[in-house]
Amino acid sequence: MRLTALLLPTAMLVGLSSCLFSSDDPDPPSFQSISVPDNFSWSLSQKQFVNIDFSDLGLELENKRVNVRDENGSLVAAQIIHSDLSSFYLELPIGTGTLYLDIPSQNLVKIYPKNQSGDFTFGQLADTSFDPYFGNKPSISEMDSDLDGVVDSEDDAPTNPELAISYKIPYKGYKVVAMEDLWPEQGDFDFNDLVLRFNQKHHFNSENQLYKGNYELILDAVGGINRHGLGFQFVRDESTADKIMYKSLPSNIVSDVTGGETVKMHDALYTAGVYVTEDLHFIQSEFYNNNGEGPTHTPDTTRFEVSFSPSSTIPTNMCTMIYLFDRWDRGKEVHLPFFPPTSAANDAYFGTEADASIPLEDIWYKSSENHPWGIEMIIGDEDFKHTKEGVNIILAFPEFREWGRSGGDSNTDWYEKSKENNLFQD
Numbered sequence: 307m308r309l310t311a312l313l314l315p316t317a318m319l320v321g322l323s324s325c326l327f328s329s330d331d332p333d334p335p336s337f338q339s340i341s342v343p344d345n346f347s348w349s350l351s352q353k354q355f356v357n358i359d360f361s362d363l364g365l366e367l368e369n370k371r372v373n374v375r376d377e378n379g380s381l382v383a384a385q386i387i388h389s390d391l392s393s394f395y396l397e398l399p400i401g402t403g404t405l406y407l408d409i410p411s412q413n414l415v416k417i418y419p420k421n422q423s424g425d426f427t428f429g430q431l432a433d434t435s436f437d438p439y440f441g442n443k444p445s446i447s448e449m450d451s452d453l454d455g456v457v458d459s460e461d462d463a464p465t466n467p468e469l470a471i472s473y474k475i476p477y478k479g480y481k482v483v484a485m486e487d488l489w490p491e492q493g494d495f496d497f498n499d500l501v502l503r504f505n506q507k508h509h510f511n512s513e514n515q516l517y518k519g520n521y522e523l524i525l526d527a528v529g530g531i532n533r534h535g536l537g538f539q540f541v542r543d544e545s546t547a548d549k550i551m552y553k554s555l556p557s558n559i560v561s562d563v564t565g566g567e568t569v570k571m572h573d574a575l576y577t578a579g580v581y582v583t584e585d586l587h588f589i590q591s592e593f594y595n596n597n598g599e600g601p602t603h604t605p606d607t608t609r610f611e612v613s614f615s616p617s618s619t620i621p622t623n624m625c626t627m628i629y630l631f632d633r634w635d636r637g638k639e640v641h642l643p644f645f646p647p648t649s650a651a652n653d654a655y656f657g658t659e660a661d662a663s664i665p666l667e668d669i670w671y672k673s674s675e676n677h678p679w680g681i682e683m684i685i686g687d688e689d690f691k692h693t694k695e696g697v698n699i700i701l702a703f704p705e706f707r708e709w710g711r712s713g714g715d716s717n718t719d720w721y722e723k724s725k726e727n728n729l730f731q732d
């Protein structure tokens with residue numbers, strides 16, 4: 307096994323926005339003062355590839371279920387084992403500790419602690435003792451009602467032959483995205499032009515092929531001045547220990563979209579994804595900014611379902627990320643760092659203003675100082691409280707800067723340590 311992964315958090319910079327520095331801070335730090343490693347992803351989460359070869363066990367595991375659980379027994383991910391192999395792509399809350407693998411049919415639990423470099427040591431099969439903590443019981447049902455090869459007791463949809471496994475990503479809480487929307491120009495680094503949380507529940511068939519996904523998106527703040535649409539894109543994470551890299555997927559992996567009134571499929575020629583809305587205002591029940599200056603309102607929630615064309619063209623390491631686009635200039639998209647533009651983007655914007663994307667090297671949406679237009683966080687059940695309008699994030703969260711400088715290695719709890727009166731929710 308192996309893995310490696312990555313994501314780390316990071317930081318941001320600041321820029322302009324002078325008016326918000328408090329008078330008791332005579333030398334307010336600027337976002338530009340943060341020097342970060344080139345390969346810093348500005349992500350506060352833990353992404354990990356895990357490939358497990360069960361052949362050493364010498365057990366009959368074909369069509370048997372394997373679960374990944376956290377230390378409380380909560381389901382993180384699951385798969386049906388074929389040819390003694392399983393491959394997982396995990397997006398975990400920062401700080402996730404030991405993971406466990408359980409194979410119910412064998413009454414077997416294996417423990418995978420993190421090693422010193424922060425990776426889980428999957429595959430070493432270090433501990434084969436049953437851990438009663440999970441209350442695991444061998445699967446007793448041999449009935450396979452829907453004939454998909456997975457016995458009823460291990461089948462999340464025992465009467466639907468097209469579904470066998472379902473789990474949420476992230477497995478608890480949400481993926482939080484906080485963005486600046488002026489790309490390719492630099493903004494004021496308050497990261498509240500868009501603040502949203504989303505979660506996805508993915509459903510797979512007995513061949514571990516993605517069949518459909520249910521998405522929930524909570525629009526916490528819309529602090530930007532410009533009108534923007536919102537999209538989801540599906541990409542594959544090709545990151546290694548040395549390089550962060552995401553690659554677009556072809557649009558034909560998506561076969562249908564249902565649910566929200568504003569949601570529709572990307573055009574056939576585009577890369578894989580959906581338009582959540584052509585204008586963020588359209589998914590608000592009434593207009594709000596939630597930034598302390600404009601109107602305040604309970605955040606609206608949008609839900610939709612995406613059907614995929616189950617086939618091996620959807621890789622295990624597929625991940626979902628949101629992006630913004632200019633309502634009046636569709637080719638102007640804003641993505642998190644390292645995430646590629648969709649095929650609807652206008653290449654002419656790259657390398658202009660503050661953008662220093664290097665398309666041939668798969669480096670996207672970063673400035674020449676490696677500063678981002680958005681950050682991503684997976685922080686489990688904790689809430690992220692965003693900044694008030696115009697408050698530079700490094701002022702609101704004093705440890706943010708050190709997090710960035712460390713390339714995400716230290717101060718990963720910066721979001722819990724805000725300076726008083728700088729957050730919208732204060």
Ligand SMILES: [Ca+2]
Binds near residue numbers: 453454455
């Ligand atoms: Ca079945």
Ligand SMILES: [Ca+2]
Binds near residue numbers: 456461463465467469
């Ligand atoms: Ca089934």
Ligand SMILES: [Ca+2]
Binds near residue numbers: 494
């Ligand atoms: Ca801003």
